[in-house]
Amino acid sequence: MNNPGVVAGRGRELYAGRSREQREAERRDRIVAAAVHLFATRDYDEVTVADVCAAAKVSKRYFYHHFTDRADLLFRVHTEQNAWLLAALVAAGPPRGSLEELVTPVMATLARMLRDHPERARVIYINAPRMEVRRRGLLHEEAVLLGDLILRTGGTPVDQRLFERAVLALVAGVTELIIEWVMQDFAEPAEELAGHLTTIAVSMLAGVPVVPEPA
Helix, strand or coil: CCCCCEEEECCEEEECCEEHHHHHHHHHHHHHHHHHHHHHHCCHHHCCHHHHHHHHCCCHHHHHHHCCCHHHHHHHHHHHHHHHHHHHHHHHCCCCCCHHHHHHHHHHHHHHHHHHCHHHHHHHHCCCCCCHHHHHHHHHHHHHHHHHHHHHHCCEECCHHHHHHHHHHHHHHHHHHHHHHHHCCCCCCHHHHHHHHHHHHHHHHHCCCEECCCC
16 A cells, blocks of 8 residues: 555655655755754764764664764864855955955854854854864965955955965954854854954955056
8 A cells, every 4th residue: 555645756756745855955954953053062072973863853874874974974064064154255245346345244244144143153163173174274265265355356466475375364363253252152242343353354455565457
């Protein structure tokens, strides 16, 4: 006798109106959401695969369908949370403008998103141990992103290496300030932090010579 919850759907088996691929994607989303919460609220060594599965309401079989082990889960979760944040920052930057006009909405978006998603903020900036190499790589990725944003002001750096180092130094400094803010449980208003970050960014980068594009 056929299971009433299972129907044929164009060569795919549907259960409760969802395909196998949809169900797998939903389970993976639950695993990632559970991992974000657990990694944000506990030390890495205190979180087990069993804990993640219990919180996500999935069996270990489904966990290992998507992830090799706990370390793989942490790496992928950290990577995906960073991608989520960077995509929003790229979208926040206007196509053209002065240095301040470009930096202001990006810093405002950064502070607001971290404030509104504190668990994601902790996973990205704090509770991801054994990720130092990954962190350094991300700093360079973020510096490239910010450098591309800044060049929307129009022009070419007189000294490309100086420009790259200034942007990397800015990203590293901003990261440390965010870590401090997150560890203080977001006590300072996001708008105040964003304003300070904007002022710091404009002050640091205004001194890096850029040749304007011909009118």
